[in-house]
Every structure is written in C-alpha cells, then in structure tokens.
Amino acid sequence: MSTSQVSGFNTQVSAPGPFGGPAGPTVRAVHDQFHGDLLEVSMGPQHPSTHGVFRMVVTLDGEQIVKLKPVFGYLHRNHEKIAENTSYLGSMPYTDRLDYLCSMSTNWAYALAVEKLDGQPVPDRAQYLRIIMAELTRLLNHSCLVGFLFNDLGTSFTPLLYAFREREKILDLFESLSGSRMMCNYQRFGGCRVDPSPEWLEAARRLAENYPRFLDEYEAMLTGNEIMLARTQGIGRLNSTHAINAGLTGPVLRASGVDYDVRKIDGYGVYPRFDFRVPLGAHGDTYDRYMMRILEMRESVKILSQAFRDLPAGPIMDPKAKLRGFRPKAGEAYGRIESPKGELGFYLISDGSPNPYRYRVRPPSLINLTLLEEMCLGHTVADAVVILGSIDIVLGEVDR
Amino acid sequence: MLGSGIIKGLAVTAKNFVGSYYDPARMTTVEYPEQPTVLPENYRNFPFLVSENATDPMGTLRCVACQICEKECPPQCIIIEKSKDKKPDANGKMQLYPAVFGIDTSVCMSCQICVEVCPFDAIKMDKVFEIAATDRFLDLYLNREQLAKPNTYYHQIHPEEAAEVDGRLTADRKAAEEKAKATAAAKAAAPVAAPKPADSAVAPKPASPAVKPQDEPRRLVSPKPGEGGSPLGEGGPAKSS
Ligand code: SF4
Numbered sequence: 001m002s003t004s005q006v007s008g009f010n011t012q013v014s015a016p017g018p019f020g021g022p023a024g025p026t027v028r029a030v031h032d033q034f035h036g037d038l039l040e041v042s043m044g045p046q047h048p049s050t051h052g053v054f055r056m057v058v059t060l061d062g063e064q065i066v067k068l069k070p071v072f073g074y075l076h077r078n079h080e081k082i083a084e085n086t087s088y089l090g091s092m093p094y095t096d097r098l099d100y101l102c103s104m105s106t107n108w109a110y111a112l113a114v115e116k117l118d119g120q121p122v123p124d125r126a127q128y129l130r131i132i133m134a135e136l137t138r139l140l141n142h143s144c145l146v147g148f149l150f151n152d153l154g155t156s157f158t159p160l161l162y163a164f165r166e167r168e169k170i171l172d173l174f175e176s177l178s179g180s181r182m183m184c185n186y187q188r189f190g191g192c193r194v195d196p197s198p199e200w201l202e203a204a205r206r207l208a209e210n211y212p213r214f215l216d217e218y219e220a221m222l223t224g225n226e227i228m229l230a231r232t233q234g235i236g237r238l239n240s241t242h243a244i245n246a247g248l249t250g251p252v253l254r255a256s257g258v259d260y261d262v263r264k265i266d267g268y269g270v271y272p273r274f275d276f277r278v279p280l281g282a283h284g285d286t287y288d289r290y291m292m293r294i295l296e297m298r299e300s301v302k303i304l305s306q307a308f309r310d311l312p313a314g315p316i317m318d319p320k321a322k323l324r325g326f327r328p329k330a331g332e333a334y335g336r337i338e339s340p341k342g343e344l345g346f347y348l349i350s351d352g353s354p355n356p357y358r359y360r361v362r363p364p365s366l367i368n369l370t371l372l373e374e375m376c377l378g379h380t381v382a383d384a385v386v387i388l389g390s391i392d393i394v395l396g397e398v399d400r
Numbered sequence: 401m402l403g404s405g406i407i408k409g410l411a412v413t414a415k416n417f418v419g420s421y422y423d424p425a426r427m428t429t430v431e432y433p434e435q436p437t438v439l440p441e442n443y444r445n446f447p448f449l450v451s452e453n454a455t456d457p458m459g460t461l462r463c464v465a466c467q468i469c470e471k472e473c474p475p476q477c478i479i480i481e482k483s484k485d486k487k488p489d490a491n492g493k494m495q496l497y498p499a500v501f502g503i504d505t506s507v508c509m510s511c512q513i514c515v516e517v518c519p520f521d522a523i524k525m526d527k528v529f530e531i532a533a534t535d536r537f538l539d540l541y542l543n544r545e546q547l548a549k550p551n552t553y554y555h556q557i558h559p560e561e562a563a564e565v566d567g568r569l570t571a572d573r574k575a576a577e578e579k580a581k582a583t584a585a586a587k588a589a590a591p592v593a594a595p596k597p598a599d600s601a602v603a604p605k606p607a608s609p610a611v612k613p614q615d616e617p618r619r620l621v622s623p624k625p626g627e628g629g630s631p632l633g634e635g636g637p638a639k640s641s
C-alpha cells in the first residue's frame with residue numbers, strides 16, 4: 001500500500017465525531033479499501049503501560065488504531081456502596097484509596113462535601129494547611145506524571161527515578177506529619193488531624209523553595225529533547241469543543257485552551273486570597289498536556305510560598321466539630337475541588353442517620369478517560385500508550 | 401541545531417550520575433536490611449493495646465471493652481467480647497475488661513480511627529512493620545495477649561504523644577482521687593468511709609511500677625493480692641476468675 005492510500009484512510013476514519021464514534025460501516029469501508037485484515041488486540045489489564053489494571057481493546061490496521069474501546073472495572077471495590085453503610089468518619093480512610101497518589105486532596109474533597117452538608121465551619125489555620133497539603137500533592141502527582149510519561153515514551157526509568165526522588169521527599173514530609181506516606185487520612189470534618197511542628201513547616205518551606213531547581217533540571221533534560229518533541233507534538237489532539245462536551249476537567253481540559261479551574265471558579269477554601277495563574281495550552285496535544293503539568297507545578301510553588309508566609313496561628317480543628325457519632329442534618333451537598341487530575345467531587349445525600357443515604361464520587365480520571373478513543377484514532381499503539389499517560393489516570397479512582 | 405536538546409539532556413544525566421557519589425541531595429537510597437531507616441514519630445502501622453504494667457499485662461489493660469472502636473473500625477476488623485465480671489482500673493473504679501480482643505491485621509488498614517475514637521487512650525498505633533508471616537489466619541490474627549504492650553513501650557515509640565496522654569490521664573486520676581476524697585469527707589462519719597481511702601490509695605500507685613516494669617519481674621511468679629505496691633492489690637477476685 002502506498003503512503004497516499006494510508007493518509008486517505010486516515011482522514012476517512014478520524015472524520016466522524018467523537019460520540020457517534022467510528023461505527024461499523026467506517027471500519028467496513030477501511031476493510032474493503034485495503035482488503036486487509038483488521039487485528040483486534042487486547043492491551044492489558046496486566047500491561048505495564050496502562051498504569052494499573054486497565055484494558056484497551058484496540059482494533060489495528062497495520063499499526064494504526066482504527067477503533068479503541070477502554071475497558072475498566074478490574075479494580076472495582078464497591079467504594080460508594082460501602083460508604084453508604086459506613087459512618088461518615090469511617091469513609092475518610094477509604095477516600096485515601098481512591099486516588100492513592102493524592103490522598104490529601106481526596107480527603108479534602110470529601111471533608112468539603114460533608115462540611116457543606118452540615119454547615120461546619122473550618123478554622124483559618126486548617127484552611128491554610130489544607131492548601132499546603134493540596135499543593136504539595138499537586139507537586140507530587142505532577143512529578144510522578146511527567147516521570148511516567150517519559151517511561152511510556154521509552155526513556156527507561158531515568159526521568160521517572162529523578163521524579164520519584166523528589167516525590168519521595170514530599171512523601172517523607174507526609175509520613176512525618178500524618179503517619180503514612182500515601183494513606184494520609186489527614187483531613188477531618190471541621191479541620192485537620194495533626195498540627196505540623198515549626199520544624200515540619202520549615203522543612204516543607206525549604207522543599208517548596210528548592211522545587212523550581214528540580215523543575216529546571218528536569219526541563220533542561222527533557223523539554224527540548226528532539227525525540228520527545230517528535231513523539232508528543234501534534235499527537236493525541238483534542239479540540240476544546242469535544243473536551244467541553246465530554247465534561248473533561250483539569251490539565252487535560254486546560255491543555256485544549258479552556259480556562260476552567262475549580263480553584264478560581266469555586267474559590268473553595270481560602271484560594272481567593274492567593275495570587276496564582278492558571279496556565280492554558282493552545283493545541284491540546286500531548287506536548288501541551290505535558291507542559292501544563294510543568295507550569296502548574298511552578299504555580300503550585302508560588303501558592304506554597306504564599307501559604308507558608310501567611311499561615312496564621314490558631315486551632316486546627318473547629319471546637320464544635322464532632323468525631324464520634326457524627327450525624328449531619330438531612331439534605332444534600334456536592335463538594336468539589338481541583339484535584340491534580342481535574343474536578344473531584346463528592347455528592348452526598350443525608351437522611352439524618354449516621355450513614356450517608358447516597359454517596360457518589362465524581363472521579364476526574366474516569367471522565368477524562370472517555371475521550372481516549374477520540375485522541376488515539378489514527379495514531380500508532382506506541383502513541384496510544386503516551387496519550388493514555390498524558391491523560392493521567394489512576395485506576396483506584398476510575399474503578400472505585 | 402538538531403540534537404542539541406538531547407546533548408543538554410545528557411549533560412543533566414551525567415551531572416546526576418557524578419552527583420550520586422557525593423551529593424547528599426542525590427543520594428537517596430539506603431541499604432535497607434543492613435541500614436535501618438529512622439521512622440518518624442508519627443509513623444503508624446497496626447494498633448496495640450496499652451497496659452499499665454509490663455509484669456501483669458492482662459490485668460492492667462486500659463481497655464474497658466466499651467466496643468466503640470469495634471463499631472467505628474471501617475473494615476470491621478476488631479473483635480471484642482466483654483467480660484462477665486469487673487475489675488478495678490487505674491482509678492480504682494470497677495470496670496469491665498475485654499475477655500476477647502482480637503485484630504485481624506490482614507484486614508486492618510492502619511487508619512488510626514480506632515485510636516481517635518477510643519475515650520480511654522487504651523489503643524494506640526504500633527510501629528513494628530517487619531511482620532511477614534506464612535499463615536494468614538494463625539499469624540496475622542492478633543489476640544489480646546499479642547496486642548498488649550506496656551505503657552513504657554508506648555513511651556519508647558511515641559515519646560511526645562505518650563507524654564501528653566500520660567499527663568492527661570494523671571490529671572484525670574487526680575480529679576477522680578479528689579472526688580473520692582470529697583465523697584469520703586462527706587461521708588466521714590459513716591462507717592462506709594473505710595473502703596474509700598483504700599480506693600484512692602490505689603490510684604497513684606500504677607504510675608510508679610509502670611515507669612520501671614523490669615525492676616520486679618519476680619512479682620509475676622508470686623502474685624499475692626495483699627502484697628503492698630501491687631497496682632491491683634484489691635483485684636484479687638478478678639484475677640482468680
Ligand atoms: S480499645 Fe478503647 S474504644 Fe476499644 S473497646 Fe477498649 S476502651 Fe473501648
């Protein structure tokens with residue numbers, strides 16, 4: 001087959017819209033045109049590049065993807081139903097296990113929803129601590145992501161280990177504060193669990209101060225790398241209309257140029273007091289999604305330095321907050337935050353009993369995953385792996 | 401120039417390679433079994449039960465089998481059965497104790513909720529993490545005897561937290577003592593007053609043996625209820641049952 005034929009097939013397949021998807025006739029047409037066999041390959045669930053137990057059923061023509069079906073649910077743990085049968089407090093440690101890289105922000109989202117439900121105020125110091133934790137988590141998550149992205153690109157482990165080295169410093173801080181590296185279980189309704197010591201705050205401040213050095217080094221190593229540019233620029237394009245229609249959030253949406261950040265829009269916590277910018281991409285390709293992470297980390301460092309500067313003294317827990325036998329009044333609430341992966345929301349309905357009547361998680365990873373096919377069509381399998389890496393999913397959250 | 405980005409990147413890698421020999425910021429690994437890492441004070445792994453006295457751990461458990469932790473534990477991995485009888489606690493008040501107290505550590509998720517909800521500071525988080533076992537049911541299910549650890553051990557692993565807890569408990573005990581004294585004074589004329597001073601005399605004592613439990617290991621061999629200084633001198637009937 002000649003190249004012109006291949007490109008002809010390209011336009012034919014990627015032309016249909018995202019939601020109609022490339023239906024049977026299109027595949028049929030490709031089949032007839034080339035008289036070749038389409039090959040259906042199942043990637044995963046045990047595949048190192050799928051970041052967990054995730055399966056993609058890809059239909060290939062030669063090396064090009066003509067159809068892709070994401071299959072998930074392998075890590076389903078019935079989180080929502082369990083939470084409906086557990087006390088409000090008892091669900092808090094389970095939320096650690098949703099997005100196991102960012103337990104601090106997941107805790108916050110859940111605490112925010114419950115606080116909204118009950119009208120529970122939060123003292124100022126706790127609000128600042130929450131922002132510190134959330135932004136440290138953003139640094140941690142994005143460093144991991146850029147590391148993994150290069151692993152997916154084939155740079156075996158060097159960038160990943162550099163990123164993990166920095167991540168480990170943040171995890172050490174989390175461990176010395178909350179007792180656990182990843183399952184922090186730190187937020188409570190009406191405040192935080194432990195008050196950091198001045199030494200801890202000093203160490204965290206120094207870490208945030210030094211973080212740009214790591215980012216500079218990382219960018220010197222990789223951002224200008226020609227192979228990386230060739231593999232990411234123009235790959236996995238997503239236009240803003242599709243992204244908005246599918247409800248995408250977080251860096252993936254912003255890489256397509258849509259200015260939507262829950263921190264700015266909702267102004268939850270004390271974020272309105274902070275001066276930071278929301279980076280936006282222009283092309284919506286893998287490279288923009290990568291750069292979005294790097295730029296967001298730089299903004300996070302800015303937020304952190306302001307938070308350490310302004311951190312007020314005072315209690316970290318509202319004195320009226322109840323730990324045991326917590327019963328919010330009947331009603332419903334939706335609490336959402338800008339987690340590193342996108343808008344993470346918890347929707348709760350209370351009937352006044354100690355357990356929520358309905359408990360629902362809006363996981364950004366799952367919703368960002370819905371346009372995977374749209375981004376991957378016409379690209380090769382190797383590119384699909386990179387595109388999946390740039391969406392930044394974590395299966396604990398996708399499957400719940 | 402094409403390729404300059406790659407060369408720049410290689411320079412960074414080279415810097416890291418050389419730095420990994422002398423720059424502490426780039427030397428991050430430790431040779432684990434030979435070189436143990438220092439755990440932070442707040443580190444938590446699995447819960448244990450605090451007992452006041454190392455020589456008689458079962459008799460001096462702080463736990464009063466109120467079963468709050470059993471109810472609150474999210475994965476429901478605590479099993480408690482209340483005792484039929486009562487014995488005096490550190491304040492000299494008659495309390496139930498757990499006849500059965502088990503934690504299935506293969507289910508426990510180290511969340512610390514049990515510690516937070518316990519009103520008696522009876523359950524705390526341990527730091528032991530080298531607990532690999534070959535049998536999921538026999539080795540990972542910890543019973544009352546395996547869970548009980550003395551207060552001194554708690555002081556060793558979480559010094560600051562334990563000091564705070566002890567301060568709180570001593571204050572509580574003092575308050576209880578004063579209350580007992582007040583009641584005793586109120587009933588001074590009555591003959592009922594006789595057991596009251598005995599009660600309050602017991603109260604301050606557990607603190608002293610708990611500090612140095614290794615001092616009197618022989619106490620365990622000859623447990624004479626009447627012997628002075630035994631923190632549970634009056635607990636004879638409970639012990640024999
Ligand atoms: S450990 Fe604490 S909460 Fe649990 S039964 Fe004993 S006293 Fe009650």
Ligand code: SF4
Pocket residue numbers: 446447472473474475476477478503507508509510511512513514515
């Ligand atoms: S640490 Fe959590 S899971 Fe483990 S016994 Fe305590 S409450 Fe249960």
